Amino acid sequence: xxxxxxxxxxxxxxxxxxxxxxxxxxxxxxxxxxxxxxxxxxxxxxxxxxxxxxxxxxxxxxxxxxxxxxxxxxxxxxxxxxxxxxxxxxxxxxxxxxxxxxxxxxxxxxxxx
Amino acid sequence: xxxxxxxxxxxxxxxxxxxxxxxxxxxxxxxxxxxxxxxxxxxxxxxxxxxxxxxxxxxxxxxxxxxxxxxxxxxxxxxxxxxxxxxxxxxxxxxxxxxxxxxxxxxxx
Numbered sequence: 334x335x336x337x338x339x340x341x342x343x344x345x346x347x348x349x350x351x352x353x354x355x356x357x358x359x360x361x362x363x364x365x366x367x368x369x370x371x372x373x374x375x376x377x378x379x380x381x382x383x384x385x386x387x388x389x390x391x392x393x394x395x396x397x398x399x400x401x402x403x404x405x406x407x408x409x410x411x412x413x414x415x416x417x418x419x420x421x422x423x424x425x426x427x428x429x430x431x432x433x434x435x436x437x438x439x440x441x442x443x444x445x446x
Numbered sequence: 447x448x449x450x451x452x453x454x455x456x457x458x459x460x461x462x463x464x465x466x467x468x469x470x471x472x473x474x475x476x477x478x479x480x481x482x483x484x485x486x487x488x489x490x491x492x493x494x495x496x497x498x499x500x501x502x503x504x505x506x507x508x509x510x511x512x513x514x515x516x517x518x519x520x521x522x523x524x525x526x527x528x529x530x531x532x533x534x535x536x537x538x539x540x541x542x543x544x545x546x547x548x549x550x551x552x553x554x555x
Binding site for chain 1: 450477478480482488489490491492495497535537539542543544545546547548
């Protein structure tokens with residue numbers, strides 16, 4: 334059973350609002366990831382972190398930002414939401430070894446009107 | 447940048463039949479290849495993590511092989527059941543984990 338949690342599960346919000354998507358894990362994992370998925374498309378890596386105070390941008394350019402102040406917490410923020418940000422956002426974590434699998438949260442389905 | 451290709455994109459299989467699908471990639475410079483199953487309304491769950499050329503993994507009716515020299519991995523499902531309906535994702539791990547688009551499997555009763 335994965336111990337990684339995302340909130341909210343669904344979010345409908347107006348253009349221009351600031352939003353934060355929460356992701357927390359209780360497994361003590363150093364590595365955490367944010368993926369974005371549009372319908373019919375692959376999971377695109379938008380941010381990752383290898384530990385506290387470490388954040389990197391992924392392969393897909395994103396206007397979102399992330400922070401990693403605590404090991405267990407990896408929130409994603411959009412300062413000004415736009416309809417183009419409408420998508421599913423999945424958070425994941427893994428242990429430190431290169432071969433370790435990902436544990437995924439339940440995802441946040443974001444709709445920006 | 448790793449490029450992960452999966453085929454077919456979608457597959458319909460009669461219940462009880464066996465099936466397989468492919469993950470292909472251009473490079474062998476990675477730590478591991480992962481297979482995940484993603485059922486509707488759930489989170490992706492890891493099926494296998496494979497690290498070595500010639501690796502074979504098995505879990506119940508599902509198995510996978512890895513050929514790093516020729517750049518592919520196969521996922522096999524024997525005797526498909528309705529609960530096998532899902533999207534199967536392949537991912538390569540080096541410093542990051544990069545996913546393919548997945549194979550969407552539909553089991554027909």
